[in-house]
Amino acid sequence: ETGVTQTPRHLVMGMTNKKSLKCEQHLGHNAMYWYKQSAKKPLELMFVYSLEERVENNSVPSRFSPECPNSSHLFLHLHTLQPEDSALYLCASSQDHSQVTYGYTFGSGTRLTVV
Amino acid sequence: RKEVEQDPGPFNVPEGATVAFNCTYSNSASQSFFWYRQDCRKEPKLLMSVYSSGNEDGRFTAQLNRASQYISLLIRDSKLSDSATYLCVVTWMDSSYKLIFGSGTRLLVRP
Numbered sequence: 411e412t413g414v415t416q417t418p419r420h421l422v423m424g425m426t427n428k429k430s431l432k433c434e435q436h437l438g439h440n441a442m443y444w445y446k447q448s449a450k451k452p453l454e455l456m457f458v459y460s461l462e463e464r465v466e467n468n469s470v471p472s473r474f475s476p477e478c479p480n481s482s483h484l485f486l487h488l489h490t491l492q493p494e495d496s497a498l499y500l501c502a503s504s505q506d507h508s509q510v511t512y513g514y515t516f517g518s519g520t521r522l523t524v525v
Numbered sequence: 526r527k528e529v530e531q532d533p534g535p536f537n538v539p540e541g542a543t544v545a546f547n548c549t550y551s552n553s554a555s556q557s558f559f560w561y562r563q564d565c566r567k568e569p570k571l572l573m574s575v576y577s578s579g580n581e582d583g584r585f586t587a588q589l590n591r592a593s594q595y596i597s598l599l600i601r602d603s604k605l606s607d608s609a610t611y612l613c614v615v616t617w618m619d620s621s622y623k624l625i626f627g628s629g630t631r632l633l634v635r636p
Contacts, residue, residue: 450628451628452625452627452628453569453612455623455624500568500569513561513571513574514569514571515571516568516570517568518567518568519567519568521566
């Protein structure tokens, strides 16, 4: 399997649930990212990991908790979310955090609905 | 002023038409520039990088104007399959390295 794989593709959760989003990349990249895409808004960068170390946290609420156990895997743990957190959550990777000459490779995303 | 600004469209054009999108960015220290394409309910995919000298890839031509801080994308001989949202992406460094996306321009190519 190649590229960036995200699971699940769709997720519906209640506000009291705890769930996790998973991202896996098979490209040998060193940097991984979580983005949020809400309707009619630009992609918002949430977290950046470079060589398994978090290098960016863009004022994301603590109900979102990232985890990067190794350079190929990235998780986003969710708990006590709000309906306004419903969005498409995209994982991406790049060769290196500080050099993105070839841009990012995105996963297919997880479409999250909070009820 | 938004960091990266695009006309949301939609641009509604017939097959075979030539269409152009512009994107303006606020940071004069921006380093790299890209156009991404995003189909409905799918992930963004890199269409092309944008170089200072301008570059072409088949029917697609990208230009960069650093003085005026805008980039453009020209699509010639539009196909139905070109219908998508086109995202302008700009990178720069402040406290850390940033990749900033525009909201996208929607293109509809009709038969």
